[in-house]
Amino acid sequence: MATSTISEFKTLLSNLLKARFPYLYISTWEEERALSVIESVVKDEALIKTPRKLFTWSITKGMAEWGKKGTEETKVPMNALQFIENFDEPAVFVMKDFHIFFGAQHSRPDHQVIRKIRDLLPLLKRSRNPKNVIFVSPILAIPNELQKDVTIIDFDLPTFQEIKNVLKEMVIANRNSGRIMIDLSPEDEERLAKAALGLTLHEAENAFARAMVQDGRLDRNDVEVILEEKRQIIKKSEILEFIKSDLNIEDVGGLENLKRWLKKRNKSWLDSAKRYGLPAPKGVLITGVPGCGKSLIAKAISAMWKLPLLRLDLGKIFSGIVGSSEENMRKAIKTVEAISPAILWIDEIEKGFSGLSSSGDSGTSSRIFGTFLTWMQEKTKPVFVVATANNIDSLPAELMRKGRFDEIFFVDLPTKKERKEIFLLHLRKRLKDPEVIGDFQITDAVLEHLANLTEGYVGAEIEQIVISALFDAFSEERSLRLEDLERAIKNTVPLSVTQAEQIRRIREWANVRAVAATPNEDRMDYQKQSSKYEISPSSDEMDIKFARGGRAVDF
CATH class of the missing domain: 3.40.50.300 (P-loop containing nucleotide triphosphate hydrolases)
Known part of the structure; x- marks a missing residue:
């Protein structure tokens, strides 16, 4: 979050607390960072008018006032909720990882705890002194019984400025120690901080630390190290993939x-x-x-x-x-x-x-x-x-x-001009060795000939034709020949034949709903050259000549 966004979050949180919203839910992996922001809000009279005591609860430490030790008996969730009910001063209670009692990730919900939370609702609203409960957890799980009573607050990942501040602190610390060589201009620091966007502050700190220890220095070349760490972290989510x-x-x-x-x-x-x-x-x-x-x-x-x-x-x-x-x-x-x-x-x-x-x-x-x-x-x-x-x-x-x-x-299916370009791309990509090239020359005449033979073929099929021809040459330990490509074309049945009806249906849909990715001049050229597939709608093959899909809009 940028400074303005942090301010917006604090304003929203303070307004909800002042309006006596009984239950708030912050879903985040950054527990410490969230607690730090909550603590700054409940102590700020300019935001909340009535300062409140801050309590935190966890199943390992029980209910504890901010900066103090918890009590053994309040480790039990029912006792912790009873503590909230009996407390008679302005306060905010932060409940850590309370989702385990709400039935998250196929665990069984604790219906007694859920019932107690519902019983507390009118007491929190009518309390002489304002009291609010904030659930903080990396997993968002709200039981159906509490759907109408809990308000979710978004707590965004750190923004560029927050990550940049972490980087600056690490740079200053390492410059003072002299153990790591720091070679960063202000622009380099900006690049590294931007590379770490999308990470939590803890993850960003780990990424910068990895970049430092990898070669004993931190410079502009470490952007790739940061991105690699980022890929690994994002990969853990199993949903987004770099x-x-x-x-x-x-x-x-x-x-x-x-x-x-x-x-x-x-x-x-x-x-x-x-x-x-x-x-x-x-x-x-x-x-x-x-x-x-x-x-x-x-x-x-x-x-x-x-x-x-x-x-x-x-x-x-x-x-x-x-x-x-x-x-x-x-x-x-x-x-x-x-x-x-x-x-x-x-x-x-x-x-x-x-x-x-x-x-x-x-x-x-x-x-x-x-x-x-x-x-x-x-x-x-x-x-x-x-x-x-x-x-x-x-x-x-x-x-x-x-x-x-x-x-x-x-x-759509590639036009003749496009098929020539696709053949050229794949032949140039693979023909690197002079012995494999031999007497074979990629001329316009050769590309024209291959494009004429592959009317109705898609780009993936053309790529496989080139690969198949090279396998023929490889098996006989010789250079590539034109007849290898011709044979591969002859042995390939294109999608325009095997999926003719599906392609016709796609084209009919695209004629009014989509713009053609191929420019109009190429499409017209294709129609002039095409005759091989000019057939009636009742045929088993595809009418390529007059059924080009997509509206003719050129950019």
Whole structure:
């Protein structure tokens, strides 16, 4: 949190305490940091008017006044709640890890404790002196009986300034000791602090410490060490995954319309964009024929924009093993916002949000979907969402409404020009050894010939054709030949044949709902060249010539 955000949290907390909200819930891993902020609020007369005593409770120490020892008998939760009932001075009671009595993560709820909490409710509201209870826990778990009585307060992860302060303290301490060589300019310190965004203060401190001890120095090159530590920590959540990509946007063949759209929005989250009154772009939904480069585009955007790429696994959001589904989504959103600007990639989004109308999960899917849609519509942090989808029939209609995504792009079967580019990319990528190249030359005539033979083939199929041809050459210990590629093409049955009806259905949907990722001039050229698949709708194959999907909009 920036200083203004800390101030906002303190103001919100003080208002809730003054309004005598009986039960508040702060879900955070940063117990010490949360307690420090709570302590500063309850002692600040300017915020709370009536200063209050601060008590903390844990199952190991019992109920203890701030800075003092707890009592043995109050380790029992019922006795601790009785202590709150009998205490007759202005006070705030912080209950640590009380979720274990609420039935979190498949544990059995303690109904006697829950009943006692409900019995306390009118007493807290009518108490002569104000008293409030704050539950602090890394897990958000509220039993159904208390759903209407507990108010949840968001406690954000530390922001750039807080992490920078931790870094400065560590730098000063190590400069005084002389054990670690510090070679950081103010700009380098900023880069390291930004690299640690999304971590708790404790995790950030550990990451900086690791960078220092790794080679006995701390300099600008340690950004990668911080990011690696960050990847490991995020990986523990099992929901968000860091994707490291060294792809370039030029490594994606074709799709020039989509590329131009993306290039125009590069750096739009920086302060320079504010001069034009521009908001940060929300994201894109990329749908289309399987194997045509949708996932590749997501990785290329990260490399082009030089932003971290996080993949959200919707399957694990709904996993009971990881924890509460609603809490999983909430924490995933908070984490990706904390490290913004960033790119959030949701692959095959239709699989995660299919079957929303069914009641088999007691409405959990609908609530998760609603949370995600609301965030997409109202988010202010620069998080660019890249969602990919193959089966458009499963996409909920609400997802396509204006305001969720900036644009919906349709990726069709590659045109002749695009197929030439894809062949060129994969041949150049793999043909490095002069003995493997031999007499084979990547000329425009060769690319033209291969593109003509692969009408109706997707990019993934073209890649496998190149690999298959190289395996033929490898097995005979010779250089690559054109006939190897021709044979591989002949032995491949393209998706445009095996999934003709599905592709036709995708195109019909895209004609009115999506923008073509391929520019109009390339599509027209494709239609002029195409004749092989010009067939009637009743045929078993795909009508490629006149059924190109996606609206003809050029950027």
